[in-house]
Amino acid sequence: MKYLTILLFFIAIPAFGQFDNYFENHTLRMDYIHSGNSTQEFYAFKQFKKEKYWGGSHVNLLETFEYGKYFVKVFDEKSDTLIYSRGYGSLFHEWSTTEEAKKFNKAFEETVVVPFPKNKVIIKLYSRNKEMKFDEKFAIEFDPTKTAYYHKNDSEFPVVDIHVSGPSDKKVDMVILPEGYIHDELGKFIKDSHVLIDELFAYSPYDKYKSEFNVRAVWAPSEESGSDNPNKNIEVNTVLNTSFNTLYSDRYCMTLSYHKVRDIAANAPYDQIYILVNTDKYGGGAIYNYYSVSVSGNLKSPKVFIHEFGHAFAGLADEYAYEDSFENMYAKGIEPWEPNITTLVDFDHKWKDMVNPNTPIPTPATPEYKVAIGAFEGAGYQLKGVYRPKQDCLMRSFAGDEFCPVCKKAIKDMIKFYAE
Numbered sequence: 001m002k003y004l005t006i007l008l009f010f011i012a013i014p015a016f017g018q019f020d021n022y023f024e025n026h027t028l029r030m031d032y033i034h035s036g037n038s039t040q041e042f043y044a045f046k047q048f049k050k051e052k053y054w055g056g057s058h059v060n061l062l063e064t065f066e067y068g069k070y071f072v073k074v075f076d077e078k079s080d081t082l083i084y085s086r087g088y089g090s091l092f093h094e095w096s097t098t099e100e101a102k103k104f105n106k107a108f109e110e111t112v113v114v115p116f117p118k119n120k121v122i123i124k125l126y127s128r129n130k131e132m133k134f135d136e137k138f139a140i141e142f143d144p145t146k147t148a149y150y151h152k153n154d155s156e157f158p159v160v161d162i163h164v165s166g167p168s169d170k171k172v173d174m175v176i177l178p179e180g181y182i183h184d185e186l187g188k189f190i191k192d193s194h195v196l197i198d199e200l201f202a203y204s205p206y207d208k209y210k211s212e213f214n215v216r217a218v219w220a221p222s223e224e225s226g227s228d229n230p231n232k233n234i235e236v237n238t239v240l241n242t243s244f245n246t247l248y249s250d251r252y253c254m255t256l257s258y259h260k261v262r263d264i265a266a267n268a269p270y271d272q273i274y275i276l277v278n279t280d281k282y283g284g285g286a287i288y289n290y291y292s293v294s295v296s297g298n299l300k301s302p303k304v305f306i307h308e309f310g311h312a313f314a315g316l317a318d319e320y321a322y323e324d325s326f327e328n329m330y331a332k333g334i335e336p337w338e339p340n341i342t343t344l345v346d347f348d349h350k351w352k353d354m355v356n357p358n359t360p361i362p363t364p365a366t367p368e369y370k371v372a373i374g375a376f377e378g379a380g381y382q383l384k385g386v387y388r389p390k391q392d393c394l395m396r397s398f399a400g401d402e403f404c405p406v407c408k409k410a411i412k413d414m415i416k417f418y419a420e
């Protein structure tokens with residue numbers, strides 16, 4: 001059934017090599033406000049911007065993974081052809097699953113970026129319903145000859161190359177943004193970036209794909225050091241306004257100032273945004289095609305850095321479980337979209353083909369299956385009903401210090417998607 005849905009969803013596939021027919025090598029960015037509560041959501045347009053660079057592939061214009069809670073699609077208005085699509089997630093979605101969201105509405109900044117169209121297009125935004133199907137929620141026209149848009153970026157900052165291996169359209173482009181590095185700490189920021197990037201490129205499967213990545217750092221200093229920490233009454237004046245205790249989880253360090261994040265990222269071509277927080281407190285966070293955050297000065301920083309990038313880049317779910325599960329995160333009877341967890345509702349379209357036929361499904365977490373690929377119960381924050389591919393993985397804990405084969409494959413597939 002899911003296969004049929006995928007076919008219908010991607011029915012309009014543009015011919016190979018059509019980037020130049022439809023797009024300029026710049027970004028069209030659409031900022032909007034996503035608001036609502038646990039049962040309702042609303043979209044309000046804010047502004048269009050033309051940005052200097054487009055970091056994405058010129059070949060893979062349609063996302064074939066069907067990852068993410070949300071989706072953006074761009075249609076050529078004249079021919080009604082789908083010419084670009086991408087999945088993504090957001091902090092609004094995570095908040096909407098919390099108890100707080102049952103009590104009041106809240107508004108979050110969101111953005112979609114697409115290649116800059118040459119002709120009139122229709123941009124449509126979709127959100128998954130309870131059955132995981134995409135419902136159209138918002139549509140807007142953009143005509144490059146008529147629609148008003150901003151040309152100028154008010155947040156221009158210098159860019160430092162950390163690792164550049166080729167043209168942006170054929171590489172995974174990561175842009176690193178500094179948070180809580182004060183004016184005389186450029187040297188520290190660049191050193192911290194190199195340390196963490198070196199760890200990433202030493203870690204499987206990234207170790208074999210260093211030449212498929214570009215990494216650039218934007219030097220946007222802060223007035224004060226570190227990040228907000230509400231549990232210790234610490235509030236600092238920083239460029240990206242990050243804070244620990246996001247959604248009341250002490251180690252969850254995110255920012256609500258998403259449009260500012262996009263302004264600063266736009267100084268370089270990028271596919272992925274990485275925010276590096278200048279603190280030794282343990283923490284971070286990441287959401288698929290949204291941004292990643294890692295602290296820079298904690299002993300566990302390199303593992304946090306790699307783990308979080310798994311969420312934002314390859315759409316990987318957390319494979320750990322809590323005693324007090326988020327009940328709303330993964331509904332019973334519904335297959336989640338993330339490649340590395342399953343409810344066994346549609347295991348055929350997950351990693352079933354990687355499992356030895358002699359391994360039982362579900363798989364008992366016994367020493368016999370310590371290194372086996374199977375379906376082990378306890379993942380996606382839930383002890384029951386959600387299964388992971390291996391007993392341990394970097395998406396579950398730092399103990400085994402390795403991605404499971406299913407996560408490795410998802411990362412490799414995504415690298416290929418960007419680098420073709």
Ligand SMILES: [Zn+2]
Pocket residue numbers: 319340389393394395403404405406407408
């Ligand atoms: Zn895994």
